[in-house]
Amino acid sequence: MEEVIAPALAAGRDVVCDRFSGSTLAYQGYGRGLDPAELERLSEWASGGVRPDLVVLLQVAPEVARRRRQGRGADDRVEGEGTAFFERVERGFADLARSDPARWRVVDGSGPVEEVAVRVLKAAGFPK
Numbered sequence: 001m002e003e004v005i006a007p008a009l010a011a012g013r014d015v016v017c018d019r020f021s022g023s024t025l026a027y028q029g030y031g032r033g034l035d036p037a038e039l040e041r042l043s044e045w046a047s048g049g050v051r052p053d054l055v056v057l058l059q060v061a062p063e064v065a066r067r068r069r070q071g072r073g074a075d076d077r078v079e080g081e082g083t084a085f086f087e088r089v090e091r092g093f094a095d096l097a098r099s100d101p102a103r104w105r106v107v108d109g110s111g112p113v114e115e116v117a118v119r120v121l122k123a124a125g126f127p128k
Contacts, residue, residue: 001047009050021047022055022096022104027078030092031085056120057097058109062086 008015021043029036060068062083097104105123109116121127 001050005050006048020052020055022052022057022093025096026089026092030095031081031089052103054124055097055100055104056123057093057104057106058116058120059090059093059106060109064110 005015005017021040024043025036025039028034029039065086094106097106107116107119107123
């Protein structure tokens, strides 16, 4: 936050990052069963109150995700979690998106990178 995001925002620049507080809530809250209210409080503190203007949730079927992970080497600690964990995380992301549709856009993440990129840009309102 202090080194990259806050200075960029202070300079009036847009910031794109691959994970933020929604990921914490989905993985730690829904996935691991930690207290969502406490996670929200900690995220608020850690981010200095910064919240994304837009969150893009890329959804893919579990078999697509598994296929994409193959060939990348050994699973890390999170990737090695069982199916039930990922079902809870997926439900968490879906709940978060439903609860704040003004900020969240759900995009089909299947298909070639170029097609997904077009969907993301469209969901984000580009070109302007």
